[in-house]
Amino acid sequence: MRFGWGLQTLVQSAFDGYNVCICAYGQTGSGKTHTIIGDDVHPGLATRTFQRIFQLANDHQAQFDVQVSCSMLELYNDKLIDLLRLSDQAEVKLEIKKDKRGIVWVQGSRISPVANANQLSDLFHRGLGSRHTGSTRMNDRSSRSHLIVSINIECTSRLHGTVIRGKVSLLDLAGSERFAKSGSTGDQLREASSINKSLSTLGDVISALASEQPHTPYRNSKLTMLMQDSLGGNAKTLLFVTASVAAFNLDETLTSLTYASRAKAVTNAAQKNADCKEIARLKAVI
Numbered sequence: 016m017r018f019g020w021g022l023q024t025l026v027q028s029a030f031d032g033y034n035v036c037i038c039a040y041g042q043t044g045s046g047k048t049h050t051i052i053g054d055d056v057h058p059g060l061a062t063r064t065f066q067r068i069f070q071l072a073n074d075h076q077a078q079f080d081v082q083v084s085c086s087m088l089e090l091y092n093d094k095l096i097d098l099l100r101l102s103d104q105a106e107v108k109l110e111i112k113k114d115k116r117g118i119v120w121v122q123g124s125r126i127s128p129v130a131n132a133n134q135l136s137d138l139f140h141r142g143l144g145s146r147h148t149g150s151t152r153m154n155d156r157s158s159r160s161h162l163i164v165s166i167n168i169e170c171t172s173r174l175h176g177t178v179i180r181g182k183v184s185l186l187d188l189a190g191s192e193r194f195a196k197s198g199s200t201g202d203q204l205r206e207a208s209s210i211n212k213s214l215s216t217l218g219d220v221i222s223a224l225a226s227e228q229p230h231t232p233y234r235n236s237k238l239t240m241l242m243q244d245s246l247g248g249n250a251k252t253l254l255f256v257t258a259s260v261a262a263f264n265l266d267e268t269l270t271s272l273t274y275a276s277r278a279k280a281v282t283n284a285a286q287k288n289a290d291c292k293e294i295a296r297l298k299a300v301i
């Protein structure tokens with residue numbers, strides 16, 4: 016499989032100890048899921064990312080013991096759902112936490128170890144099977160939730176015992192929609208207003224970061240809390256903005272492009288996550 020230059024470099028960065036985020040944003044039906052997930056004929060960025068992670072793990076195996084694990088959540092009607100833990104979901108409370116280095120994690124979510132790209136892909140597609148989707152006038156198979164996939168990469172040096180931790184987050188955001196166009200009513204209307212509300216808080220965060228305001232309103236929604244380490248924090252972020260070419264969607268396309276140019280103005284000071292052997296040992300004991 017061939018990888019774009021940006022994707023190659025980004026996945027390498029996760030092996031170097033950075034947080035990496037690959038995200039798609041745009042109006043409903045504009046191609047976010049097609050970009051991130053794709054299909055059997057046109058695999059999206061997720062499949063390419065999985066292949067690249069294990070290609071690099073293989074390349075580094077003489078120097079590093081590489082452990083890869085994955086968690087997969089959706090944010091549906093402002094509620095977090097663990098897509099890898101559906102059977103005992105009710106018993107577990109999911110809470111968004113941030114560690115001392117600003118890395119976001121979800122307490123209570125299932126983190127599944129994976130040994131190769133096929134295992135990761137199987138897990139991902141199993142999780143996707145439970146994601147909320149629905150048919151609207153704008154898209155036959157519209158995502159009704161934000162999808163957040165976190166792939167943790169831990170590389171322990173075989174020579175020094177140093178531990179480098181990186182994370183690749185893949186985000187397929189639900190699309191903004193105008194109710195009159197999508198024809199949403201009832202449950203779908205509730206879903207759409209929750210999606211629009213959370214995307215608006217994301218817009219506020221991006222504006223605050225782009226204009227370097229002293230306060231960034233991450234706590235205004237679960238989506239922005241989850242994306243805190245992917246936006247202004249310790250991350251290298253690749254944002255795809257998908258847009259419709261139809262004149263009928265001109266307003267939405269302009270809004271998406273404004274969003275994109277604001278996001279482009281955000282600059283992050285990404286730092287590596289690495290521990291020396293002794294700190295890694297003490298953390299493991301704790």
Ligand SMILES: Nc1ncnc2c1ncn2[C@@H]1O[C@H](COP(=O)(O)OP(=O)(O)OP(=O)(O)O)[C@@H](O)[C@H]1O
Nearest residue numbers: 042043044045046047048049050154157158189190
């Ligand atoms: N670049 C493309 N080439 C071919 N087909 C595409 C492309 N982009 C999108 N499509 C098709 O358009 C339809 C809508 O795309 P998709 O579901 O990815 O949109 P979306 O932005 O994720 O929408 P929503 O926010 O409603 O989930 C799908 O049938 C998809 O296969």
